[in-house]
Amino acid sequence: MRIIITGATGFVGGAVVRQAIANERITHAFVLTRKPLPEDISKNEKVTVVEHKDFSTWPPEILEQLAGVEGCVWAIGGRATQFPDVETAKKVSIDYTLAAANAFVTELAPKLPEAQKFRFVFCSGKFAEWDQEKNLKAMKDTRRIKGQVEKGLCDLADANKEKFEVWAVRPGGIVKKHASLMNTLTANTIGVIDVDHLAKAMLKIVLDGHADRIVETNALLKI
Template sequence: MKVIVTGCNGLVGSALVRQCIANDNITHVFALTRKPLDEAVAKSPKATVILHDDFSSLPPDLLRQLAGAEGCLWAIGGRATQFPDVETYRRVQVDYTLAAAKAFQETLVPQLPEGKQFRFLFCSGKFAEWDQSKSLHFMADTRHVKGQVERELCEFADADTAKRFVVYCGRPSGILPGDAGLPAKITGKLYGAIDADRLAKAFVRVVLEGYKERIIENDTLLSL
């Protein structure tokens, strides 16, 4: 299976690239990124690094480079506090994600063999909230925006009458780097934090095999 990965310089995205390269069932990974990746990825025969600046648009020449992809692991985003303002966060989290989903559904899905589905897995977050009018007491902007992405992705997939564009939304709680110290690991247990590589392995399994539920909560990700 050929898979697209985004957010490749981030904690989750870099782990996804590593796990895709390590997994024998992934034949190739297209690492779609703004910045160059480390030499180990760039020289891997299983990886194609594609530099792209503006994720609000995926032009035809870029989509041609992604031909044959059957899935996407979307890890662009994060928390609202990591962005200068909510408008920027919403543009990156909502607009970029939906633009890519539309481009992949229109261009890559028709290229697949008859009956093949394209699986799009969005890295969301625990407590993402679909109801944009609901008052939230913590991480409101992050939860509302991630919830908006989830809802709109699911609605987009539902509108595909051929059911060939399939959406999954993974909802990790805290995410720990592989070199997290003991204090971080102990604290992480209090809120169900998951190691980035363990999360990446779960995401790769979902993109390869699919899953019975569209929204995949943190406890499930820990068990995959």
């Protein structure tokens, strides 16, 4: 399968790229990035690095490079507190994601063989909230932003059922792959996931799909 990966300079996206290279079922990964990547990734024969400065626009020259791609693992975004302000968090997490998904539906999905659907896996977060008016006490901006992206993607999939599928994974905390055994056991108990396990799970979903559109941590741990 030929896939798109975003967020490769980040914690989760970087793990997805490494696991995609190791996965025999992933035949090629188009890594979309605004920054240069390390040579061990950029020079790998399974990887094509596509430098794209503005994820809110998708010009023909970018989409032409992606023709024939069958799915995407989207790992751009994070907690709202990681951005300078909430508006920037919304732009990166909501606007960029939905602009890309719409471009993929319009330009990439129709180029796939008949009856094959483009698959989009979004890295969301635990407790994402679709109801933008709901009174939230903890992490309200992050939860509303993630929920708005999830709903936007699902609405897009519902409007294009014949050619576009979406899944949103909701990890809680994410630990490094070299976490101690005790930390790993504790993480699994409280709903946190190892970053490599998360990456493998997202790749498994883009390859094979999943019964549920929203995939919570407990389900991710079983993949």
